[in-house]
Amino acid sequence: MKPVSELYGRHEGADIYIVGTGASMRVFPTEFLVDRLTIGLNMAWRVAPLKYGITIGPHLNIPEFLDGELPHPEITWITKRAKAKQVLRPDQFAHADSSFYTFDMAGRPNRAPPNEPSDEGRVLDWVRRPTGDNLYQWSSISQTAVNLAANMGARNIILVGCDNSSLLDNHHAHVQHTKWVGAAPSYRYDQYYEGLVEVRSALRERGVNLLSLNPFVKLDNPSRDFSFLCDELSVPSLLSGEDIPDVHAWQARPSRLERRIQTARFAAARYIERRRKGA
Numbered sequence: 703m704k705p706v707s708e709l710y711g712r713h714e715g716a717d718i719y720i721v722g723t724g725a726s727m728r729v730f731p732t733e734f735l736v737d738r739l740t741i742g743l744n745m746a747w748r749v750a751p752l753k754y755g756i757t758i759g760p761h762l763n764i765p766e767f768l769d770g771e772l773p774h775p776e777i778t779w780i781t782k783r784a785k786a787k788q789v790l791r792p793d794q795f796a797h798a799d800s801s802f803y804t805f806d807m808a809g810r811p812n813r814a815p816p817n818e819p820s821d822e823g824r825v826l827d828w829v830r831r832p833t834g835d836n837l838y839q840w841s842s843i844s845q846t847a848v849n850l851a852a853n854m855g856a857r858n859i860i861l862v863g864c865d866n867s868s869l870l871d872n873h874h875a876h877v878q879h880t881k882w883v884g885a886a887p888s889y890r891y892d893q894y895y896e897g898l899v900e901v902r903s904a905l906r907e908r909g910v911n912l913l914s915l916n917p918f919v920k921l922d923n924p925s926r927d928f929s930f931l932c933d934e935l936s937v938p939s940l941l942s943g944e945d946i947p948d949v950h951a952w953q954a955r956p957s958r959l960e961r962r963i964q965t966a967r968f969a970a971a972r973y974i975e976r977r978r979k980g981a
Contacts, residue, residue, distance in 0.1 A: 703781075703783045703798065703802045703803055704802070704803045705803065705804065705835045706780055706805040706837065706850065706853075707832070707853075709778075709780075709850070709853070709854055710832050710853045710854060711853075711854065712854050712855065713739055713854045713855045713856060714855035715855060715856075716854075716855060716857065717739065717856065717857065717859075717860060718740070718741060718851040718854065718859055719735060719738055719739065719740045719741070719859075719860045719861075719862050719915075720740075720741050720743065720844060720847045720848060720851060720859060720861050720862065721740050721741065721742045721743065721746040721750045721862050721863055722743045722746060722844055722861070722863035723743065723744065723745055723749060724863045724864060724865030724866075724872075725865060725869040725870070725872035725928065725941075726863055726865050726869065726916050726917060726918070726924075727746075727750070727862075727863035728935075728937050729917050729928060729931035729932060729937065730750075730863060730916070730917045731917065732749060735750045735751055735862070739856075740753050740754065741754040741755070741756055741847045741851055742754065742755045742756070743755075743756060743757070743843050743844055743847055743864075744759070744762075744763040744843060746863070747765060747774055749863070750863075751776075752774075752776075752777050753777070753778065754777065754778045754779075755777045755778070755779045755780070756779070756780045756781070756843060756847050757780075757781050757843065758781065758782055758785055758839070758843060759785075759789070760779070760781045760786050760789065760794075760798060760802075761786075761789040764779060764781075764798075767790065767794050778802075778803070779802045779803070780802065780803045780804070780850065781798070781802055781804065781805075782805060782806070782807070783804035786799075786802070786804075805835050806835045806837070807822060807823025807825075807836060807837060807846075808822065808836075809822055809824070809825035809828070810822060810825070817883040817884075817885070819840055819841040820840075821840060822839075823836075823837070823838060823839035823840060824838065824840040824897070825838060826838065826900060826904045828849060829848075829852070829901050829904035829905060830904045830907055830908060831908065837850055838897075838901060840893075840897045841890070841893035841894050841896070841897045842893075844861065844894065844897075844898060845897045845898055845901050848861075848898065848905070848912060852908065852910045857909075857910060858911045858913070859905070859910060859913075860913055860915050861898075861913070861915065862914075862915050862916075864894075864914065865916075866891050866894045867888075867891050867895075868888070869924065869925050870925050870929065870940050871940060873887040874890075875887050898912070
């Protein structure tokens with residue numbers, strides 16, 4: 703895989719959107735993200751157009767490796783080469799190794815207690831300044847994506863669908879592969895939040911802003927507006943027993959032709975952009 707540092711400085715001064723799969727994405731106007739610079743977390747490609755994707759579990763999140771999913775060549779993927787080699791079939795790894803970018807997070811020995819996120823990559827010096835191919839990684843891949851966006855040159859980094867909380871008991875611990883090992887969702891989401899807060903502070907030292915964009919017009923009770931929007935848009939307010947990223951559980955799955963058209967549209971947009979840059 704190509705080193706992630708080859709992407710550094712590619713989008714100097716840009717606004718970069720980090721797209722998650724929180725429940726708020728169910729009511730977010732995703733057309734807002736068309737033609738914007740986006741880095742999707744894990745399965746965010748199912749809910750929004752992406753330019754980049756980042757994951758530590760390529761076998762679980764990248765469409766090229768999922769049964770029944772069409773490839774998304776318009777997405778540039780970033781993952782960990784060592785992990786990919788462990789979890790992918792040889793033919794899948796050959797594709798990843800020739801096409802993807804890899805990052806590292808080997809900062810120090812893991813000192814976290816059992817059943818807690820590894821703190822091996824919880825190194826804020828990597829956030830304060832680009833340090834080789836190392837990216838901060840602790841409790842959520844969102845923190846890694848934010849570090850990457852800053853190294854790409856972002857002036858403003860905007861979180862979308864990174865709720866860091868449950869909305870009406872929608873959370874990532876129902877049946878998702880993420881191993882929360884029995885901890886309450888509020889506890890794990892507080893760790894997501896804590897990591898982003900310390901990343902935000904470190905980014906401020908390099909003049910980079912981190913903020914959040916959500917579809918709600920009231921701050922003290924987002925669940926209230928979430929319920930209102932779910933009713934208005936005719937989507938369920940609770941996906942009981944379902945993974946939040948599985949958006950097809952609550953909306954009609956697009957036809958194969960529709961997905962091919964969408965993939966072709968995104969690929970054409972990237973081709974035009976590359977030709978323009980090369981002109």
